[in-house]
Amino acid sequence: MPESPAIGGMDTQNQAGDAQQKTVMTKYGRSNKHGEEDSSFAVFRLHVPRANLTTSAERTGARLVNLWERNKTGGMVLQNSFIPHLPARLSRSACLRDCTALFCSVWNEYRRGKPVETLLDTPLYGKALRSLQHAFQGPDVYTVETLGAMCQGPPPSNRNRAQEETPLNLEDDLEVALAFENSNLLHTASLNGSSNYISDERWRELLTKVTLDSMAEEEMQPFADESLYTIDLLNTLIESAHWISQLRANPQESRDLRDMTSKRLRAHSTRMESMCLKSTTKAFNMGSLREVPDEDSITGFRFETTSVKFAQVYASMLSFQIILSRMVYELEVIDGNDGEDEYAAYKAGCTQLWNFVPYLSRVDTIAALHMIGVILPSLEAANDMELEYIVDECYKADESSKRLPKDRETLIAKSILLAKSRTGRL
Numbered sequence: 001m002p003e004s005p006a007i008g009g010m011d012t013q014n015q016a017g018d019a020q021q022k023t024v025m026t027k028y029g030r031s032n033k034h035g036e037e038d039s040s041f042a043v044f045r046l047h048v049p050r051a052n053l054t055t056s057a058e059r060t061g062a063r064l065v066n067l068w069e070r071n072k073t074g075g076m077v078l079q080n081s082f083i084p085h086l087p088a089r090l091s092r093s094a095c096l097r098d099c100t101a102l103f104c105s106v107w108n109e110y111r112r113g114k115p116v117e118t119l120l121d122t123p124l125y126g127k128a129l130r131s132l133q134h135a136f137q138g139p140d141v142y143t144v145e146t147l148g149a150m151c152q153g154p155p156p157s158n159r160n161r162a163q164e165e166t167p168l169n170l171e172d173d174l175e176v177a178l179a180f181e182n183s184n185l186l187h188t189a190s191l192n193g194s195s196n197y198i199s200d201e202r203w204r205e206l207l208t209k210v211t212l213d214s215m216a217e218e219e220m221q222p223f224a225d226e227s228l229y230t231i232d233l234l235n236t237l238i239e240s241a242h243w244i245s246q247l248r249a250n251p252q253e254s255r256d257l258r259d260m261t262s263k264r265l266r267a268h269s270t271r272m273e274s275m276c277l278k279s280t281t282k283a284f285n286m287g288s289l290r291e292v293p294d295e296d297s298i299t300g301f302r303f304e305t306t307s308v309k310f311a312q313v314y315a316s317m318l319s320f321q322i323i324l325s326r327m328v329y330e331l332e333v334i335d336g337n338d339g340e341d342e343y344a345a346y347k348a349g350c351t352q353l354w355n356f357v358p359y360l361s362r363v364d365t366i367a368a369l370h371m372i373g374v375i376l377p378s379l380e381a382a383n384d385m386e387l388e389y390i391v392d393e394c395y396k397a398d399e400s401s402k403r404l405p406k407d408r409e410t411l412i413a414k415s416i417l418l419a420k421s422r423t424g425r426l
Contacts, residue, residue: 055091056097056101057090057091057097058090058091060090060097060100060101060104061086061087061088061090061100062087063101063104063108064083064086064087064100064103064104065087067104067107067108067111068083068084071111073307073308073309074308074364074366074367075308075363075364075365075366075367075368075369075370076107076364076366078308078309078312078366078367078370079181079366079367079370080151080152080181081177081180081181082148082151082174082177082178082181085173085174085177086100086148086174089144089145089148089174092145093135093140093143093145093146093148093149094131094134095131095132095134095135095140095145095146095149096145096146096148096149097131098124098127098128098130098131098149099128099131099132099148099149099150099152100149100152101124101127101128102120102122102124102125102127102128102152103152105122105124106119106120113400116400116401116402117402128149131149132146132149132150135149144169144172144174144175144178147178147182148174148178151178151181151182168202168203168205168206170205170206170209176206176209176210179203179206180206180207180210183197183203183206183207186203187234187238190238191238191241191421191422192421196235196238196239198231198234198235198238199235204231207231207234208228208231211227211228211230211231212227212228214227214313215227217309219286219288219306219307219309219310220309220310220313221282221286222278222279222280222282222283222286222288222289223279223313223314223317225278226275226278226279229271229275230317230320233268233272233320236264236265236268237320237323237324237327237422240261240264240265240327240424241327241421241422241423241424242424243257243261243424244261244327244330244331244334244423244424244425245424245425245426247261247331247334248330248334248424248425251334258331258334258335261331262328262331265324265327265328265331266328268324269321269324269325269328269345272317272320272321272324273321275317276317276318276321279314279317283310283314287306288305288306288310289303289304289305289306289310289314290303290304290305291303291304291355292304294358296358297354297355297357297358298354298357298385298386298389298390299351299352299354299355299357301355302355302356302357302358302359303355303356303358303359304359305359308363308367311356311359311363311367311371312367312370312371312374315353315356315371315374315375316374318349318352318353319353319374319377319378321349322346322349322350322353322377322378323422323423325342325345325346325349326346326419326423327423327424328342328345329342329343329345329346330423330424330425346381347381350378350381350382353374353375353378354375354378354386354390356371356374356375357375357389357390357393358393359371360372360393360394360396360397361393361396361397365397365398365400365401368397368398369397369398369401369403372394372397372398372404375390375394376394376411376414376415376418377415377416377418377419377422378419379391379412379415379416379419380415380416380419380420387412391408391411391412394411395408
């Protein structure tokens with residue numbers, strides 16, 4: 001290594017000796033003169049050698065780690081909790097390696113502001129598709145690594161893999177993260193007539209593990225006391241959606257079923273209301289959540305949180321309360337009542353959730369899209385003015401990604417359809 005030019009009267013020299021082992025750098029200089037003798041000093045700096053990345057799996061892993069380190073608190077990492085567990089597995093699967101290489105390329109170009117429609121204009125896309133096709137046709141179609149590859153792009157649904165009757169390995173962090181990320185597929189399938197996945201002990205155990213691990217963080221303490229309750233609540237929401245669907249189709253259905261469903265949902269609604277109040281109070285006291293006046297917001301306020309993760313968990317809690325309130329109201333209607341009080345509670349929950357609409361413009365696009373998914377079903381409760389405001393803000397947040405339907409009426413119709421599906425009204 002050639003010597004650096006003198007800096008401020010001081011020479012920088014390489015003292016390693018071996019041209020291939022330049023690991024110690026020495027900087028010489030002369031200090032101020034004191035008394036009769038001059039003095040000098042030398043500063044030694046150890047040069048940490050870079051790892052020699054010899055394989056494509058190692059290079060891809062290093063790139064993924066670099067992207068993850070720079071975006072730990074962003075929406076991409078929070079929505080793909082399996083990312084930290086991928087590098088150690090890339091050498092086991094060409095399919096996982098090639099799909100991760102494409103994922104890194106797309107993620108990096110997306111961060112640089114490249115147009116979304118051009119992100120897949122790379123040879124890595126074709127290579128990833130060929131690797132997936134090869135994996136699907138071979139014996140590795142149901143491995144954890146192949147599922148990890150599938151979760152990084154737009155290939156076929158992962159539902160079949162998620163429903164495989166193989167035991168979930170709770171000691172494998174990658175498998176746990178991938179299974180959790182895909183549990184929403186099973187939730188949707190359960191609402192649409194498939195067996196209730198929460199009743200499967202494998203999935204209940206997995207959800208318990210992920211929930212406890214997540215709630216261990218300090219900022220999640222407002223939700224910690226009732227965190228496992230949400231698993232039982234998910235089970236109730238799925239079962240109640242089916243019961244309400246039966247009662248709507250045949251209002252003369254057994255009175256016992258109507259009474260049982262109403263009693264059960266009201267009990268959960270009361271408990272959830274108490275949980276929301278307790279969590280909100282604690283979050284305000286901790287400073288994790290603030291309700292700030294905002295004249296541009298349709299509610300007159302906006303929520304501010306300490307992190308994207310806290311916002312996601314809190315908004316999800318509010319959405320549970322909204323679903324419960326809407327179900328209770330529906331039972332009143334089935335019984336021939338106007339359900340005025342029940343509808344007022346439902347509307348109040350939606351209004352509180354709309355405090356997160358200004359949040360959409362304050363976070364990265366991935367985090368905003370997640371919040372949009374939570375907010376959209378509440379459009380059913382909005383009046384014309386509220387509807388226009390919320391939809392406008394959603395499209396502003398989606399401007400760079402173009403994930404929402406181009407037509408506003410289609411977006412509204414799909415959002416209301418989703419709300420009805422979750423509450424047994426289809």
